[in-house]
Amino acid sequence: MKYILLALFLGFSIFVSAQNTIKGTVTDPTKNTIEGVMVSFPELHKETTTNEKGEYSITNLPSGNFTISFSHPNFDTQSSVIAINKEIVLDITLEEEHTHHIEEVILSTKFNKVQSQNVMKVEHSSIKALQQKGAATLIEGLATIPGVSQISTGTSIGKPVIRGLSGNRVLVYSQGVRLENQQFGEEHGLGLSDSGVESVEIIKGPASLLYGSDALGGVLYLNPEKFAKANTYQADLSQKYFSNTMGSNTSFGLKSSSENWKFLVRGGYNSHADYKVADGTRVTNTRFEETDAKIGVGYANSKFSSTFRYNINNLALGLPEEVGDQTTKRNPDFPRQGVLGQIMSLHNTFFLKNSKIEADFGYISNKRKEFEDSNVPLLDMNLQTLNYDLKYFLPKFGNFETIVGVQGMNQTNDNLGEELLIPNATTKDLGGLITTNYEWNKNVIQAGIRFDSRTITTENHGVIGEEGYFEAIDKQFTSFNASLGYKTNLTEKITMRVNVASGFRAPNLAELTSNGVHEGSNRYEIGNTNLKNEQNIQADLNLEYGNEHFEVFVNGFYNHIANYIFIAPTGDVIDDNDVYNYVQDNAKLFGGEAGIHIHPHPIDWLHLTSSFESVTAENDNGDNLPLIPANKWNTNVRADFKLGKTVTDGYINTAVETTLAQNNISPFETKTLDYTLLNFGLGGKITFGNFKFETTLNANNLLNRNYVSHLSRLKADGIANMGRNIILGINFNL
Structure with a gap:
């Protein structure tokens, strides 16, 4: 391929x-x-x-x-x-x-507008900004964005949560193609490194119009690093040290461009020992090692542009079960996982007289192995995905901009190990969309419709009535979806966005076919071949006010999901394991985010930001949904400074993260206490003659607070989250 x-x-x-x-x-x-x-x-x-x-x-x-x-x-x-x-x-x-914001071009919403022209409110952050907050991994950095959290298993496994929805309900895009890596698994993280990632965009809400199935809850869109500017050459080397895990992160990049051709290569290595809780005890087998490499080649002229990118990520990680042996080893013990992920993408643009065509192709390979007590994998899944995205940007008609598109996917899952979580299967997607953007004065209206079809076929496996038996299925799921959004400036300084959109998610293979003990949760899970699409409709309201020295935003949403899929106990027991099966009920989620940014005159170098986020989620029967993040309040004070020609772009910041108690729990969860964390950061560009570098110093959980996150999968075992972690980073532009 x-x-x-x-x-x-x-x-x-x-x-x-x-x-x-x-x-x-x-x-x-x-x-x-x-x-x-x-x-x-x-x-x-x-x-x-x-x-x-x-x-x-x-x-x-x-x-x-x-x-x-x-x-x-x-x-x-x-x-x-x-x-x-x-x-x-x-x-x-x-x-x-006046606004203290550099407007970013939003790439995840097809029309590629800057944020002020965008109908949808899209959260945008550079990876550099997330790293300055002291994030040890990519998913940790994303969880600092209002409305975003993570379901974690130690430090190496993290799954994004957007406004209470996670797993297959959140679609991840990397290098312009959708990431497919067995997202249904509780112990299956992103498998992506922040090395070579420029920025992240987050759509909080249904994005099925743009991306089809699995974008019901939102989209996490990772923008790869840019090529060097024309006729320039760049090289950089960065190194980080993490005190808590005795970890290190190394990244090296090289890129060069002419007028037409562009090239880049980047390599990264990440190694961590078991993390320590506040009392100094290490959580056994939370260690991991990661190797990541990326290449990119681009060509462009006035008629055509093309970019080819390739990423390979090799991750070896432990699966923690207890606080046991105390060691600083890096090589994971049993049980452990080995995950080899590869992403190839080809982005082409053809410029016509008054229009253009974009053609994107992607190939994703995800090989996941799980080792219980030997180097022979019990679980060995090979997932291969080929997808395409074709869009025709029609000639502009007055103030109308219109896109017609076709998207598709062909995916196969093959099991090579003794243990099966899901059967061998083939999934095929085909979708078509049309969306229009109309802009006049300070107003923008955007609307679109889409139709999707997904077929899932699986192979028969095992003996009827025994664990590991999978009945062959041949299912088709279809859905119509639409969105309508309006953006306007109510006054010169007040912006309003209103969006109503629908989304859908076809049941995944685990929900349809499971039949056996799930080791991660110690329960016997049974799938349901009669499951229907999850179908939702969400209304969003965004209000923003900004002047020279003060900004405030309020985001509110209401999300109704028909046929929400969840797991529930049957009351039966098989081999000393409680039996759970997958069922459906309607559900609702509502809440939002609010925040302020103050940079008072004449001390414009001082910045105070504060935000609050809240999600409430219930089934129609009144039960709370599981894995819903607790309400959170974050406050950050940052001072920018410069010391002559020696220190430029300097900053010092203090952040207070307050997470409230989570008492609104599902019948299978326990309540979580509130906690407050204090974080500190310092950094800048240092120049000594011709010698230049950037440095950062972060202290996360500075007071070494003992706490347990509600979304930690180690919570059930009474294992706390990470204690104090000092992170020192240095970057050289060679």
């Missing part, structure tokens, strides 16, 4: 192009030129920065109407649509900063 994709990539690269160029100068209101302004075409994935004279130039541009964006940390972002034809001179004046 990879050779076919590479051949397509090289074959598409023979297009010949004309030369369209844009250039100009960027100044402030006093006509002084501005150095370091980011000038970008989000739809074309082209960017540059102004030089010391405030000048910029971008070549090899296609003809047509495209959005150009000018952004700088000290000035308000300015965006506009311009017609590209031959050579254009565009001089820009940027106003002094």
Whole structure:
């Protein structure tokens, strides 16, 4: 498969192009030129920065109407649509900063608008910002974003939770393709490293219109790191040390670009011993080792662009069961998992006269092995997925922008081990959509409809009436979905977004076919072949106010899910294990997030941010849903500073995370006490002559508080979360 994709990539690269160029100068209101302004075409994935004279130039541009964006940390972002034809001179004046936000281009919502033009409220954060918060892993960093949590098993296994929904209800995209890695398993984490990831976008709510099945609860969209700017070369080396786990993280990257060709390579290695709780005891077998490598090759001219990326991730992790042997070994003991994940993606854009076509292809391989007491795997699952996403951006008609698309997936699961969690199976998806964006003045309306079909076929396995028997099934699930959103500026400083959208999720293989003891939960689980689609409709309201020194936001949502799938006890016992089966009932979730950001004048270097988030989730019978995060309140005080030419982009921040008690629990959970954590961070860019580097110092759980997260799977065994963790990081741009 990879050779076919590479051949397509090289074959598409023979297009010949004309030369369209844009250039100009960027100044402030006093006509002084501005150095370091980011000038970008989000739809074309082209960017540059102004030089010391405030000048910029971008070549090899296609003809047509495209959005150009000018952004700088000290000035308000300015965006506009311009017609590209031959050579254009565009001089820009940027106003002094009022909102303290650089507007980011949102790639997960198809139209690729900057946030102020977007109908949907999308949470965006750079990986660098998450790392400055001291996150040890990618999922830990994501859990610091309001409305996002994680279900964790130690430090190596984390599953994203968006507004109370998780597992197959949250779709993850990496390198522009959907990640498929046996998400149904309780002990199956993301299997992704933050090495080589530029930023993250989170859609909190149904996104089935954009992505089909499994986007019922939201989308986690990981943007890969950008290539080097044209005619430049970059290299970097970073190293981190984690005191609690005696862990280390190493990453090395190299990238270079010409006018047309782009290339990058990155490697990373992550190694951690068992983590310590507050009393100094190590939680046995929470250790893990991870090796990650990424490559990217890109080609672009004024008629065509193509990007090929490849990621391989090898993860060896322990499966903790108790607090036992105290050791600082890195190699996981039994039971353990070995997970080898590979992602190949090919993104192509064809620029036509007044329109464009995007064609994305992806291949994902996930090989997961579980070892109980020997090096012979009892569980050996091989999941292979091929998907495609074709979109035609119709010629713009007045203020209307329209996309017609077709998406599909072909997936096979093969079992090679003695133990089976799910049978051998084939899953096929096919979906079609049309969505339109209409913008006028400060108003935007976006609407769309979509139809999807998923077929699941499995093989017969085992002996009828015995554990491990799987009856062959051949099921088809279909769904129509739609969304409607409206964004407007109520006043010059108040923005409102209202969205209503539906989503769906077809039952996964575990829910349909399970028949045996699930070791992770010590219960006998029985699937249900009569399960229907989960179908939801959610209403969202987002209000934002911002002036020069104060910002506030309020997000509210109500989510109704028909045929919500959950597991419940039958009252029977098999081989000393309680029997549970999968059933359905309607459910509702509601809540939201609210927050403020204060940066008072004249001390603009001081920032106070505070946010509160809450989710309530119930079945129609009144029972609370399981694995719902507790209400949380986070407050952060940050000071930016500069010490001459030696320290630039310096910062020091203190964060207080207060998690309230979780008393709204399902019948199979126990209540969780409240706790407060104090975190500290310090960092900046250091320059000594020609020697430059960036450094960060973080102290998480500074007071060494003993606590248990409600979403920790070790909670049932009375095992606390991590104690104090000091993280020292250093990065060299070579």
